[in-house]
Amino acid sequence: MGAVQGQGYIGQALGFADVLAVLYFRALHYRAADPAWEGRDRCLLSVGHYAIALYAALIEAGVIPAEELETYGCDTSRLPMSGMAPYTPGMEITGGSLGQGLPIAVGMCLALKAKRSGCFVYNLLSDGELNEGSTWEAVQSASHWKLDNLIAVVDVNDQQADGRSSQVLSFEPLAARWESFGWDAQRVDGNNMASLVDAFDRARTLQDPKPRVILCDTLMGKGVPFLEMRDKAHFIRVDAGEWGHALEVLRGEGVP
Amino acid sequence: MVVAPPEARARPFLPMPVAGLREMARINRMDTTNMFMAAGNGHFGSCFSCAEILTALYFSVLRVDADRPQWPERDRFIMSKGHAAPTLYSALIRRGFMPEAWIDEFESKVGVKLMTHPSRRYQPGVDASAGALGHGLSLGVGMALAGQMDQRNYRVYVLMGDGEIHEGSVWEAAACAAKYGLAQLTAIVDANGYCVDGTLDQVLPMEPLGAKWEAFGWEVTEIDGHDFASLVPALDTPRSGSTGRPRMLIARTVKGRGVSFMEGVRSWHSDVITRQQYDRVMAELGESLP
Amino acid sequence: MKPVAGVAAKPRLTTSAMIASIAAPGQRTRQAPFGNALVKLAGERPEIVGMTADLAKYTDLHLFAQAFPDRFYQMGMAEQLLMAAASGMAREGFIPFATTYAVFAARRAYDFICMAIAEERLPVKMVCALPGLTSGYGPSHQATEDIAIFRGMPGLTIVDPCDALEIEQAVPVIAAHEGPVYLRLLRGSVPLVLDEYGYQFELGRAKLLREGGDVLVISSGLMTMRALEAAKLLQADAIAVAVLHSPTIKPLDVDTILREASRGGRLVVVAENHSVIGGLGEAIAAVLLHNRVAPRFHQIGLPDEFLDAGALPTLHDRYGISTDAIARQVKSWL
Numbered sequence: 001m002g003a004v005q006g007q008g009y010i011g012q013a014l015g016f017a018d019v020l021a022v023l024y025f026r027a028l029h030y031r032a033a034d035p036a037w038e039g040r041d042r043c044l045l046s047v048g049h050y051a052i053a054l055y056a057a058l059i060e061a062g063v064i065p066a067e068e069l070e071t072y073g074c075d076t077s078r079l080p081m082s083g084m085a086p087y088t089p090g091m092e093i094t095g096g097s098l099g100q101g102l103p104i105a106v107g108m109c110l111a112l113k114a115k116r117s118g119c120f121v122y123n124l125l126s127d128g129e130l131n132e133g134s135t136w137e138a139v140q141s142a143s144h145w146k147l148d149n150l151i152a153v154v155d156v157n158d159q160q161a162d163g164r165s166s167q168v169l170s171f172e173p174l175a176a177r178w179e180s181f182g183w184d185a186q187r188v189d190g191n192n193m194a195s196l197v198d199a200f201d202r203a204r205t206l207q208d209p210k211p212r213v214i215l216c217d218t219l220m221g222k223g224v225p226f227l228e229m230r231d232k233a234h235f236i237r238v239d240a241g242e243w244g245h246a247l248e249v250l251r252g253e254g255v256p
Numbered sequence: 257m258v259v260a261p262p263e264a265r266a267r268p269f270l271p272m273p274v275a276g277l278r279e280m281a282r283i284n285r286m287d288t289t290n291m292f293m294a295a296g297n298g299h300f301g302s303c304f305s306c307a308e309i310l311t312a313l314y315f316s317v318l319r320v321d322a323d324r325p326q327w328p329e330r331d332r333f334i335m336s337k338g339h340a341a342p343t344l345y346s347a348l349i350r351r352g353f354m355p356e357a358w359i360d361e362f363e364s365k366v367g368v369k370l371m372t373h374p375s376r377r378y379q380p381g382v383d384a385s386a387g388a389l390g391h392g393l394s395l396g397v398g399m400a401l402a403g404q405m406d407q408r409n410y411r412v413y414v415l416m417g418d419g420e421i422h423e424g425s426v427w428e429a430a431a432c433a434a435k436y437g438l439a440q441l442t443a444i445v446d447a448n449g450y451c452v453d454g455t456l457d458q459v460l461p462m463e464p465l466g467a468k469w470e471a472f473g474w475e476v477t478e479i480d481g482h483d484f485a486s487l488v489p490a491l492d493t494p495r496s497g498s499t500g501r502p503r504m505l506i507a508r509t510v511k512g513r514g515v516s517f518m519e520g521v522r523s524w525h526s527d528v529i530t531r532q533q534y535d536r537v538m539a540e541l542g543e544s545l546p
Numbered sequence: 547m548k549p550v551a552g553v554a555a556k557p558r559l560t561t562s563a564m565i566a567s568i569a570a571p572g573q574r575t576r577q578a579p580f581g582n583a584l585v586k587l588a589g590e591r592p593e594i595v596g597m598t599a600d601l602a603k604y605t606d607l608h609l610f611a612q613a614f615p616d617r618f619y620q621m622g623m624a625e626q627l628l629m630a631a632a633s634g635m636a637r638e639g640f641i642p643f644a645t646t647y648a649v650f651a652a653r654r655a656y657d658f659i660c661m662a663i664a665e666e667r668l669p670v671k672m673v674c675a676l677p678g679l680t681s682g683y684g685p686s687h688q689a690t691e692d693i694a695i696f697r698g699m700p701g702l703t704i705v706d707p708c709d710a711l712e713i714e715q716a717v718p719v720i721a722a723h724e725g726p727v728y729l730r731l732l733r734g735s736v737p738l739v740l741d742e743y744g745y746q747f748e749l750g751r752a753k754l755l756r757e758g759g760d761v762l763v764i765s766s767g768l769m770t771m772r773a774l775e776a777a778k779l780l781q782a783d784a785i786a787v788a789v790l791h792s793p794t795i796k797p798l799d800v801d802t803i804l805r806e807a808s809r810g811g812r813l814v815v816v817a818e819n820h821s822v823i824g825g826l827g828e829a830i831a832a833v834l835l836h837n838r839v840a841p842r843f844h845q846i847g848l849p850d851e852f853l854d855a856g857a858l859p860t861l862h863d864r865y866g867i868s869t870d871a872i873a874r875q876v877k878s879w880l
Contacts, residue, residue, distance in 0.1 A: 085666055092637075097661045103627045104662050107634020107642075110619060114595075115638065131431065133424020134658070137624035140422070141631070144460055144622075169431050173471060180464065180471040338686070363682070363856070371855035372683045387686030388649070389623065419600060422622035453602045453620060460600075460622025 001052050001072035001079070002236075003243040008073075008081065011220035011233035012126075013053035015157050018191050019216050020057040023122065023153075027200040032062035035089040041119050042108055044092045046101020047126040047155065051083035054091070063090040099132030101125055102152060106138050109147040109211075120204065122151045128160035131169045136181070142211040143182030150211040151203045152183075155190065157218045159234050178213050190216030224249050269319045277484045280350065281311040285514045286541050287346035291362035291370070293534050301511040301524040302340040305448040305481070306415065309507055312487040313413060314347035322352035325380040331410050332399050334384045336392020337417040337446060338373040339526070344382070345370050353381030390423030392416060393443055397429050400438040400502075411493060414443045419451035422460050427472070434473025439500035442493055443474075446481065448511035450522055469504040481507030515540050568680055568732065568768060568858065575735040576710035580673060581606030583717035584643060585613045591721065595635060597621055598645045599628040605645035605675045606733045625655040632670045633662035641669050641721055648674040648689030648730060652696060659726070664701045667725045677706065677730035677767060678819030679848055679865065684855035689730075690848050694824025696728050697796055703727045703749065704796040706767035706819075706826075710736040712793060715747035723749060730767060739771045745791075752799040754806065758786035761876055762806055762841075765817040766792050766826050769846075769867065773817050776872040785880065788812070795826050800833055807839050813879055814841040819867060822847040844879050846872055 002008045023043065024030075030040045045054050055072065058064045064078070071077035078088050082096040095101055105123040112119055129135055142150050156174065158165045165171065175185040184206055188195040196216070203212045221227030221236075224246045230236065238246070272280070284307045292298030314320070318331040335344045342362065348354050354369075362370045369378045373387035384395050396414040403410050420426065433441055451459040462468070466476040479486040490505050511525070512518030515537050529537075569575045588594040588610065596602075596610040600623040611618040619635075621628045625646050632642040651659065651674045663670045674692070681687045696704055703723060707713045713736065720727040743755050755770070756777055763773040770791045777787035790806050792799060807814050807830075814834075816827040827845035834840065848865050862868040866875060 094661055094665050097657055099626075100630050100658055100662050103630030103658070104634040104637075106627065107631030107636075108638055109634070110631065111635040111638030111640055114617075114640070131428065133426065133428040134624075134626040134630070135424070136427035137422065137424040137622070137627035138630070140460060140462065141621060141624065141627055170435055171431065177468075177471040180467040368856065373686060373855070375684065375855075385686075387684055388654075419623050422600070422624045424624060424626060451600050451623065452604065453598070453600050453608070459620050460624070 001055065001069055002238060004070055004072050004074070007235065007237040008052055009049045009234075010052070010236045010238065011159070011227060011230070012050050012155065012157065013056070014224060014227065015190070015218035015220040015222045016050060016053050016155050017056070017223070018193055018196060019153060019155065019218070020053055022193070022196045022200050024057045024061045026197060027204065028122065029119070030061075035063055039119060042092050042105075042121045044101045044105055044121065044123045045083045045095045046093070046123050047098065047129060048083040048095030049081070050124065050126070050155075051079070051081065051091070054083060055079050055088070058088075058090045064088070098126070098129050099134045102135050102138035102142075105150055105152075106141050106145070106147065109142070109150045110145060112149055113147075118149075120149050120151055122153060124153050124155070126160070127154060127156045127158065127165045127171060128168070130154070130171050139178065139181045139183065146209040147211045148206070148209050152211065152213040154213060154215050155218055156215055157220050159220055174215055178215075182210060184208055184210050184212040185215060186213070187215040187217065190218035191222050270315060272315045274484045277308075277311055277315055277488075280315050281307045282541055283350060284311055284343055284346045286538065287349065287359055288342040289529075289534065289537050289541070290359050291342045291345065292529050294360050295363035297526065297528040298342065299339045299526045300515070300518055300529075301448070301450065301521070302337065302417065303343045304514045304518065305509040305511045306337070306340055306446045307343055307514065308482045308484060308487060309415060309444060309446060310343045310347045312484055312491055314351050316488045317491045318413070319410075320351070320381070322381070325353060329408060329410055332383045332396070332412045334392040334396050334412070334414045335374050335382075335386055336389065336414050337420055338386025338389070341370075341372065341374045341386075344374055345379070348379070348381040351381070354379065389417070389420045390425045393426050393429035393433075396441055396443065397433050397436075397438065400433070400441040401436060403440060404436070404438075410440070412441045413491070414441070416443060416445050418445050418447045418449065418456055418462065418465075419459065421445060421462060430469065430472045430474065433502040437500065438502045440493075441502040442491065442505060443502065444491075444505045444507055446509055447506055448509045450511045450525060452525060454522070465506055466504075473501055474504040475501045476504045476506065478506040478508065481509035482513055569735055569737045574738045576738050577735060578606040578609055578733065579710040579713040579736050580717065580731055580733065581609030583714040584610050587718050587721060588614055588617065591641070593640050594721065595619060595640050595642050596645070597628055597632055597635070597642050599623055599625045599650070601646050601675070604647075604733065605673065605731060607643070607645045610643075625650045626658045629655045629658040629670070629672070630662045633658075633668055636663070636668040636670050641671065643671045643673055645673050645675070645731070647676045647687060648692045649676065649687055651728070652689060652692035656695060660699055663726050664699050667701050669724060669726065671720050671727045671729065673729045673731050675731040675733050677732070679853060679861060679867065680732070680768070680819070680858070682856050682858050682861060685852040688853050690821045690853060691824060692730070693795055693820050693826070697824060697829065701725060702796060703794065705749070705794050706730045707732070707747070707793050708767060708770040708791060709739040711738055711740045711745060712747050716793075719747060719749050732768065737768075737771055739774065747793065750794045750797055750799055752790055752792040752794070752802045754788065754790050754802075756787070756789040758788035760785050760812060760880065761787045761815060762790060762809070762812045763787060763815045763817055763876075764790045764792055764803065764806075764826070764830060766795060767819045769817040769819050772867065772869045772872055775869040776876065779869065779873045780876060783877070785877070787876070792826065795829060798829055798833060803830060803833060804837055804839055807834055807841055812841060813876070814843050815846060815876060815879070816844075817846040817867070817872060820847055821850055823850050842879070844875070846875055
């Protein structure tokens, strides 16, 4: 998809791919043919610009046909560059503004409890979104309401628009902050499949009446070494020739 | 009406003994009550819970000068819980920033200078307008940053309510203050345990409060917000450079403290006052020290 | 208190800054029309929930909280959270009534209302108190530009009701509307006026309450009540004033407005409890110009300023929205 546009939030997508794989092939309950199925686990993309990554997952999961891949970011496409709920099956919210997904998730969880539903709500957010006060309003609220059906997944890649997150507005100690607000917090290597699987399993089965967060330390550009090492990786422009090279590396065919 | 001694009004810095501070807190509550009587109603509970805090600040801690409200080296104070403005007005009046006559005019006359919420436009000695809640800490961060840039040694104090810290904007400022190591910034939470719609626990509990602020990188102290022996040293932090962490002072207080029939009673968050109630309040305040 | 020597006696007003009711002394009122109407409706519609940001007491939602404690959600003093969580509940099939003050909805929570509610046309009903100048607390609590802010939001329906009757009637109507609604709320002891006109609220419709050949006043909210009173005053001076009540500001009832404004020879005045910028007045001015209808046209509304704090009757007179001020201004334009 990045090749279609020549640019995009590729770094984040590559870094987050492992997390999405665990979500869509292990954790989430859903029906590919019926993305609005009432019994589904809801998966909110609060970090709207990760849409490119989510589309890849939705395509692999069979929610979106593979042919649509090349319409990414084009006019009249169902795959806009920033995730928008009215456009795309399987896209629950319009996340572009950032900091909104978790508050929305709180409302959904309250509603699911009122309906006595056993469904979970997963909210995917970035470490940068932790700057937004609205996130902390939701964090406190979820704890107060004992929303044990809420699972937040934070992509900790230490990058945002104006530089490294730890320098823009640092957030460490991260787990301690969530715990002090009453959440169960796990912190894992977001590119290690076994650790991720354990963490997601535990988040679902934990009996404590608390919301739970999985803090995933990821490496931007993971899987394509020449992108892994790139500075200023928040929004990447890639030369035409490099796309082919990247695909080769990911397929295991080329030299990194 | 009792007046502060002349030396309290004129000098930029005055440490007062505890007996003197207690007297000023009593005057603060009386002034507040008189303002509410002039207006017909007021935020009694919210004002009485922070009377000692304001008194400690203006009579033992803040380096301010009534003759020079804009003195560049002054300590700054932001009354982020703006609806308790009368406590601030009383302290500023007794320190000589504003005339005593304004007490009787609170909210009640055309062209009045003292209204429900503090206004930097109209009130000498007030560093920030307030009212919407959740803004003051961000303002304080900005002032502290400016102080760093200008290499001035002033301290910045922000007083918030405990309901106020529900606002996400407070946590944005908290994270930022820690990032910049604003050790000259002290935030105080008047933890009286009440919001509009109920107790803090009923509306949106925030305990453990200290743990949250520590997790956000602040140095936290908890004290009895009515005890001057604890308040003054906790507030009077050194005016040194910013290598450390910002400070959070959690002041445990009683809403409506100082008047027996108001203590801990939620309806006195904001209420009308009759002549009979006024007389009872003034009799209690006049009789004994808090 | 002893008078302070040396200070000249000035007129002392008996009303306080935070006023609970805008009713004039002796005016008929009803208590908490919104809260009572919502409780009644919620009994029939189980999908209705009530949510607030620590302002249930001051938006009359406390009545709903008492009647339906399991359907009431106190979100704490967090308006962005309130609106986004309302959106979350709406996604799951509920109809949330979310309350706060108009200033906080319009200023603090705008992005969340826009992106999480309006963009997907979710049925969240935002019912917000202290519209325009109905508080003496100063600019932090005076929603002088809320309509200007919200008019720019696509898909949002905006309603500014006149009195207790209209609020009661509006509650089930906005609940039935399939999309987001912003309703300006009068709370506590709310004046009752429109029962004498046989009024029935219809979403999107302006209604002619009073006929008159010299002046057409188009108004919304509490200004309709004032316009009706001013019309009676002006009648004594043989000036015939028509009053067209336009409670739905978005979408405007363009047909009715054009029809009435086109009737030749009348001065057209738009009166609103809102800034003259971006509210009902400018909305109507645009409609008239687009349709080449050009009567003599004036606006009565709040100035483009941060307003003073103080007592409401004084402020309303100073800023030209009291009944007397309306009558004075209309006369001066004739």
